[in-house]
Amino acid sequence: MDFISILSIFVMACFVGYYVVWSVTPALHTPLMAVTNAISSVIIVGALVASAEAGSPAAKWLGLAAVVLASVNIFGGFAVTERMLAMYKKKERPAAKEPRT
């Protein structure tokens, strides 16, 4: 792919991001940050490329370190988002009254 095609994808994605993010409900802004955090760890792709090639040992170890960091983020980010989203509940209509003392 040449630079201009890549740039086009990038610019289009910025617009998509703009509209998608404005449609996120403010109540979910914290999960939004957690999940964007998780997906930005797609940088792991670069880390994998670096650690896969045998060319330079230094580059390989840098890549492996980046794989560890990005994995913390991927697993941590998605898991914590899942945990938060599971807490958002709708009102149960006929409120079951618990007896209180």
Next chain:
Amino acid sequence: MMLAPDTTVDLSLAADAAHAVNPWVALAYLVAGVLFILALRGLSSPATSRRGNRYGMAGMGIAVVTTLVTHSIASLPEIIGAIAIGGAIGFIIARRIAMTAMPQLVAAFHSLVGLAAVLVAAAAFLNPAAFDILGLDGNILVVSRLELMLGAAIGAITFSGSVIAFLKLNGNMSGAAILLPMRHWINLGTLGGILVLTAMFTHSPVGGPGENPLFWVVLALAFAIGFLLIIPIGGADMPVVVSMLNSYSGWAAAAMGFTLHNTAMIITGALVGSSGAILSYIMCRAMNRSFLSVIAGGFGAEASSTGGEAREQRPYKQGSADDAAFMLKQAESVIIIPGYGMAVAQAQHALREMGDLLKEEGVSVRYAIHPVAGRMPGHMNVLLAEANVPYDDVFELEDINSEFAQADVAFIIGANDVVNPAAKTDKGSPIYGMPVFDVDKAKTVMFIKRSMGGVGYAGVDNDVFYMDQTMMLLADAKKMVEEINKAMSA
């Protein structure tokens, strides 16, 4: 800046040296990118949000597997080990972390993305052949040098800035604005240095793998400016800072995506970058401050000196938990306004119990959330959700502000600046123009506050304390709510 003639040659080389991309591989990365878009799309409502999160996981899985199967992997065991170690750490942290610590956690995660971007950029700089960015002359392609350097610099800023944000949010470092003398000049100088040296690095005739030491100089400067930028920013401006760093982590990923010609990374980077930018904008708008004034920092430190002398002892009414319980039970409609103080006191569970007790008495209970309440966007919503408050009881500022006139009680717990009428009336106030809740229209205002001493982040006195209908409840937020609950169920 004028482009040197040799640059144009190199630009065309970029196309020649690009991977002979297998269309299926490109398609897989595109699918991953689309799944990430769907992950964010799901967050438009709590009902669809969990499915969205699954899309995100699937997208990440596709991206990782595609990379692994399309490269000749010389070190698969090490890679699997690295993923297992990182994954286990991440998973355990995510399970154990307290919901009140979410702002710190997000800041810490941002720092990891930043550092990962720096490491990947450094690896690409040392071993450009692995990334297919080596030109025919044995130098790294000029475009790729620019992309690499930008990715590394943005990653470094994200890393060091997020570390400071983490330390401030976690209480390891004073949340107050720390002001260096001449900081604006130091910052501008460093930023200028980064730009000039990046240009020099890009156009330097020395461009072989790991050859040009300018790379490390720019990296060091970028680390430094991350620290310098965040140190002067005070605690309550953290929602803007955390959003901004979120945005940076996205741009760093996008820059690396350009280097790798990888659509999944570019799409994700653009999504995350615009997401963080929009959140910063929403936060700034909710404080009626410009993004630049937040980034310039020092808010609150200067304001306290102007507000100080005008403050005099004014009479206020103090109430007890019993008084509050009695009046709450008599009310027909109560609106609760939580703020950062509720998070600090961990009062959300006690508060939900109070809401339940009131509902049993037939009182309508609603929660009103200001966009900048807490230390990150949506902080209060997560805490209330954790305490099992149904999300349809929770309202945004503009949706509920007209309801205060009909409310019997406005119950303020741990918030201050977001209910200060000075934002509407006092042109000299540092918070003038910030949208605030019209609590003065409610019949009764209950204000839980630790003592009459502190006056909120902005350092301005709050007229709400001294209104006829205001009852000050001076105690720790959690203790006070628990006592009210006891008095109500007695």
